[in-house]
Amino acid sequence: MAYSEKVVDHYNNPRNVGSFTKDTPGVGTGLVGAPECGDVMKLQIKVNLDTGVIEDAKFKTFGCGSAIASSSLATEWLKGKTVDEASKIKNTDIVNELKLPPVKIHCSVLAEDAIKAALADYREKHVADAEASR
Amino acid sequence: MALKFPIFMDAQSTTPADPRVVEAMIPYFTEKFGHAASRNHSFGWEAEAGVDRAREQLARIIGARDPKELVFTSGGTESINLAIKGIAEMYREKGNHIVTTVIEQRASLDVGKRLERQGYEVTYVPVRPDGLVELEAIQKAITDKTILISVMFANNEVGTIQDIAAIGRLAKDKGIIFHTDATQAVGKIPVNVETMGIDLLSCTAHLLYGPKGVGALYVRRKGPRVRIAPLIDGGGHERGMRSGTLPVPLIVGFGRAAEICGEVMAEEGARLAKLRDRLQDMILSNVDEAFLNGHPERRLPHNLNISFAYVEGESVLMGLNKETALSSGSACTSSTLEPSYVIGALGASAELAHSSIRFSLHRFTTEEEVEHVGARTIEVVKRLRDMSPLYELAKEGVDLKSIRWKAE
Numbered sequence: 001m002a003y004s005e006k007v008v009d010h011y012n013n014p015r016n017v018g019s020f021t022k023d024t025p026g027v028g029t030g031l032v033g034a035p036e037c038g039d040v041m042k043l044q045i046k047v048n049l050d051t052g053v054i055e056d057a058k059f060k061t062f063g064c065g066s067a068i069a070s071s072s073l074a075t076e077w078l079k080g081k082t083v084d085e086a087s088k089i090k091n092t093d094i095v096n097e098l099k100l101p102p103v104k105i106h107c108s109v110l111a112e113d114a115i116k117a118a119l120a121d122y123r124e125k126h127v128a129d130a131e132a133s134r
Numbered sequence: 135m136a137l138k139f140p141i142f143m144d145a146q147s148t149t150p151a152d153p154r155v156v157e158a159m160i161p162y163f164t165e166k167f168g169h170a171a172s173r174n175h176s177f178g179w180e181a182e183a184g185v186d187r188a189r190e191q192l193a194r195i196i197g198a199r200d201p202k203e204l205v206f207t208s209g210g211t212e213s214i215n216l217a218i219k220g221i222a223e224m225y226r227e228k229g230n231h232i233v234t235t236v237i238e239q240r241a242s243l244d245v246g247k248r249l250e251r252q253g254y255e256v257t258y259v260p261v262r263p264d265g266l267v268e269l270e271a272i273q274k275a276i277t278d279k280t281i282l283i284s285v286m287f288a289n290n291e292v293g294t295i296q297d298i299a300a301i302g303r304l305a306k307d308k309g310i311i312f313h314t315d316a317t318q319a320v321g322k323i324p325v326n327v328e329t330m331g332i333d334l335l336s337c338t339a340h341l342l343y344g345p346k347g348v349g350a351l352y353v354r355r356k357g358p359r360v361r362i363a364p365l366i367d368g369g370g371h372e373r374g375m376r377s378g379t380l381p382v383p384l385i386v387g388f389g390r391a392a393e394i395c396g397e398v399m400a401e402e403g404a405r406l407a408k409l410r411d412r413l414q415d416m417i418l419s420n421v422d423e424a425f426l427n428g429h430p431e432r433r434l435p436h437n438l439n440i441s442f443a444y445v446e447g448e449s450v451l452m453g454l455n456k457e458t459a460l461s462s463g464s465a466c467t468s469s470t471l472e473p474s475y476v477i478g479a480l481g482a483s484a485e486l487a488h489s490s491i492r493f494s495l496h497r498f499t500t501e502e503e504v505e506h507v508g509a510r511t512i513e514v515v516k517r518l519r520d521m522s523p524l525y526e527l528a529k530e531g532v533d534l535k536s537i538r539w540k541a542e
Binding site for chain 1: 444
């Protein structure tokens with residue numbers, strides 16, 4: 001099985017590996033997948049609370065090279081997007097960009113799930129924070 | 135000596151042919167090209183002599199009394215098919231039950247499944263966490279309808295070596311035919327069909343530094359005389375058990391490969407075990423939560439299988455694949471998209487099956503290669519752990535089992 005150049009590049013030079021402290025204001029965390037399935041992604045966004053723009057994103061992934069590449073790419077794409085724009089990222093965009101073969105499509109699906117989970121977590125916490133400060 | 139890349143450490147998938155084997159084969163492609171069944175001219179006699187010699191060489195390495203007990207096939211898969219299906223068909227009147235284990239290689243398991251669809255019953259005996267099959271478990275599985283016990287000699291993933299002689303005695307006591315898939319064992323460790331009570335034995339050339347495309351099935355002729363129904367009908371070659379023109383060059387290579395293995399086995403096994411132990415010590419002393427799969431002692435000298443918790447196997451291979459060829463039990467590296475059923479059968483979690491890496495050494499593996507592969511594996515695993523959310527959680531003291539994971 002040969003990997004596309006972009007998958008190899010993200011695997012060798014993963015962008016934005018790391019973690020934010022979960023309870024920092026503006027941070028949303030998504031943790032998806034399952035260890036027994038061989039894929040777990042943790043994806044985090046840090047949103048500027050004034051502008052609603054994602055200022056930073058980080059990931060950690062347990063999974064194959066394509067799973068690592070999909071989450072690495074997702075963090076790159078998230079940065080600079082508003083929360084609404086970010087919710088429009090589709091797994092098919094990741095498939096096309098990384099040229100993932102059919103057996104690796106689930107990696108892109110998981111990355112989309114991770115984005116959605118991080119956004120949902122951010123929204124939930126942000127609303128709660130806003131209500132608390134009111 | 136300078137390292138040459140890529141390094142091949144996947145020798146339980148296949149082995150490179152020994153140059154001496156290739157040398158022995160070459161004349162049989164060109165000047166000695168005859169059909170081994172041509173009875174009336176020198177071309178045929180020459181080819182037949184080559185085949186006869188190979189049969190003797192092979193008989194010697196498995197301790198067969200008579201070279202005629204060996205039937206040449208296209209490889210391990212065919213030998214296994216011929217053994218199990220051949221017995222099932224031949225002894226149908228006597229019974230319809232087969233006892234085997236859960237860690238057999240795919241060929242055996244798939245033959246079992248097919249036979250089940252045809253009305254046979256197959257019991258897949260579980261193994262202990264170290265990969266050994268308990269004799270009592272086999273004994274308990276036997277019924278008055280059992281016609282065959284089929285247990286692999288040494289496992290292809292974790293290298294665990296079964297107590298074949300004990301199983302052979304049990305089979306003999308019960309009057310049941312005993313087949314062993316010895317594809318990983320022949321040429322590597324002592325195998326003796328007489329002292330071990332083996333009635334049928336499958337093996338293949340390409341795992342003992344011979345060519346791909348040829349294997350053999352040992353079929354006992356005396357005490358008891360074992361009969362099998364053929365899979366392939368035709369000219370009645372191989373005493374009617376396997377028709378088809380014999381691939382003489384491949385068979386000659388197989389014989390030569392077996393002969394060389396016989397000469398070097400003790401020394402080679404000791405050398406590889408030492409290198410393997412070095413690799414194992416290096417990795418286990420530098421990586422936390424790395425677990426040896428299989429039996430620590432009763433295993434093939436060239437096999438090492440380790441699960442690296444919190445990192446996925448394919449990602450480890452990807453970090454090494456420019457320079458080293460290894461294999462993994464990860465689902466991502468299997469055609470079935472399931473993690474290794476062998477590691478699973480040892481009672482390991484699916485996560486650890488996804489995380490398993492098999493290192494298998496061979497005749498041409500050097501100490502420098504072992505040092506390099508060990509050091510690089512440690513590096514890659516550490517790098518991947520730094521980006522593993524599971525490792526992070528575990529280090530924070532979170533019990534991963536307490537998390538409600540949402541599978542996609």
